[in-house]
Amino acid sequence: MPKIHLLLFLLLLTSGIWSAEESCSRGEERPKRYLLYDVNPGEGFNLRRDVYIRIVNLVRRLSQSDNWVLVLPPWGNLYHWRSMARGTFFPWRTFFDVHSLRRWINVVEFEDFVKANGPTIQQAYILQHYAEGWQGNWEEKYDERPCINQHAFKFRDEDGMWQGTKWETELEVKNLKCISIQGHASTVIPLLNHDGDSSSTYLGRAETILHDEYGGTWYWAARRSMRFSDTLRQEAAQFRQRFLNSDDAKDGTEMTEDWRDMKPARRAGRGGPYISVHLRRMDFINARREEVPSLKKAAKQINQILKKHNVTTVFVASDAPLNELEELRGLVSGSVVWYEPSNEVLEVGGDGAVAIIDQIIAAHARYFSGTYESTFSFRIQEEREILGFPEETTFNRLCGKNPKCEQPAKWRIVY
Known part of the structure; x- marks a missing residue:
């Protein structure tokens, strides 16, 4: 890529204007790497929308050096959703304008990922908190540890693969590890980049990681894309x-x-x-x-x-x-x-x-x-x-026991 084009690309990227639709041809030539993720089953619809922003901006950072695509996990089986039978899942296009999402990063529906790539995932990381807690000493870190919580996948002795059901689909995983983590979404970038040959990676319990910049420019860009x-x-x-x-x-x-x-x-x-x-x-x-x-x-x-x-x-x-x-x-x-x-x-x-x-x-x-x-x-x-x-x-709430109560924090939009 000529120097002037490279400079323009970097300028657009760092200014927050660059989008998946505007990626240069060199990026499109690189093999795609897919990131799948999921959230604790007990979390509700609106918290999951918040986790999406954490993950989508993680993928945006990853995409600065590789051709990552975010796989959108279907919606369903939520605690507050009681009008439909269990096992009913909806793709993202049911609720959101997926074309609008792609103006921020490259995304694909889970069902389309499976059709194109099959039900096999190369690497799975089940995220979890440290069993001993943070012990009053906050630092960004992660370590491979024994699994604390039960997850969807079971080990198959006959071939060394893991098998489990996600979103009413039988999936196979070649490698699975449980990762205790304490940090923001970008903390896992070295972990994901370490598996450079992995074409597909799954992050379980993605709510475990935090926003890199809650309320910042990238946060609001991702949020505005969620039309x-x-x-x-x-x-x-x-x-x-x-x-x-x-x-x-x-x-x-x-x-x-x-x-x-x-x-x-x-x-x-x-x-x-x-x-x-x-x-x-x-x-x-x-x-x-x-x-x-x-x-x-x-x-x-x-x-x-x-x-x-x-x-x-x-x-x-x-x-x-x-x-x-x-x-x-x-x-x-x-x-x-x-x-x-x-x-x-x-x-x-x-x-x-x-x-x-x-x-x-x-x-x-x-x-x-x-x-x-x-x-x-x-x-x-x-x-x-x-x-x-x-x-x-906008930033108001009804008071409970006390007739005068503290009103919500004002999270103002940043362009």
């Missing part, structure tokens, strides 16, 4: 228009087709003529009983917000049963609206589709208030940051 699928965006738009008198043109929330071109005027989003609330119930009622309000306390706060913003409608995203939502409706002075999915929507994407539609609708409100330490609320706040809403209408 929702057209199907779910259209469903949310139809609901907003029909029930909330809301659309992007009137609300100041129009977006460009390519997220890399979108740098809206800061705090320009107006939002629809409604407020939105994420009211987490279920396990939070006991797990965070001091911080989660009763229905009466939630209604009192909602009424105050409605009056302050001179609107009469609140959209509620909640895991509460129908009888609690009806009770809340009777306590709020304005109109209480929530999204009820059709059978067609549930067939397309199950509870994951409902969660995303709820988040889209909530993100477009004139004012949003969430639930203490809920990743569902965090994701809505991020959407509102991307859309350019004022901070004071």
Whole structure:
């Protein structure tokens, strides 16, 4: 590559503008190396979206020196997803615009990886914390250790291979090790580069590693690339228009087709003529009983917000049963609206589709208030940051036992 072209490539790479779609021909000529990953089965949908950002930016760093491709793990069997049978998995394109993801790094659906490469993985690393803990001495490190937790793969004596089921698919692994690790995502780069001849590597329990730069430029680039699928965006738009008198043109929330071109005027989003609330119930009622309000306390706060913003409608995203939502409706002075999915929507994407539609609708409100330490609320706040809403209408939460409570940290977007 001529010097001037190499200089331009490095400039684009370090500035955060370079994407998988713009990789130079020399990179495309290198053999592809695939990284698969998975997350603890007990982790929810919105935490998994956070782990994706950790891994996608790890792959971006790896791609500076090799031709890495991230394999997208199917979605399913999550604790909070109860409307579909166990064993139901959805590809990423069900929920996200995969073409948009590829504007940041090269990704491929798991099913397409298996079709092209077969069900054999060269190397598997099961990540885990150190059994002895960090003992008050934080340092970036990893070591091969005996496996602490049970994993999906069993050793086959007859051929020395490992076999296991992931995402309803029988996989074979040639080599498997358990790795105790303490550090950020980039800590594993020497480990992955050590296996230079490995065409496919699997990272189990990827939530074990931390963000390299939470809230930084790369974090927000990866997060902005995670646009929702057209199907779910259209469903949310139809609901907003029909029930909330809301659309992007009137609300100041129009977006460009390519997220890399979108740098809206800061705090320009107006939002629809409604407020939105994420009211987490279920396990939070006991797990965070001091911080989660009763229905009466939630209604009192909602009424105050409605009056302050001179609107009469609140959209509620909640895991509460129908009888609690009806009770809340009777306590709020304005109109209480929530999204009820059709059978067609549930067939397309199950509870994951409902969660995303709820988040889209909530993100477009004139004012949003969430639930203490809920990743569902965090994701809505991020959407509102991307859309350019004022901070004071975004980073809020309902108070629990105490009428005055600490509000969420303001994680501002960085371009």
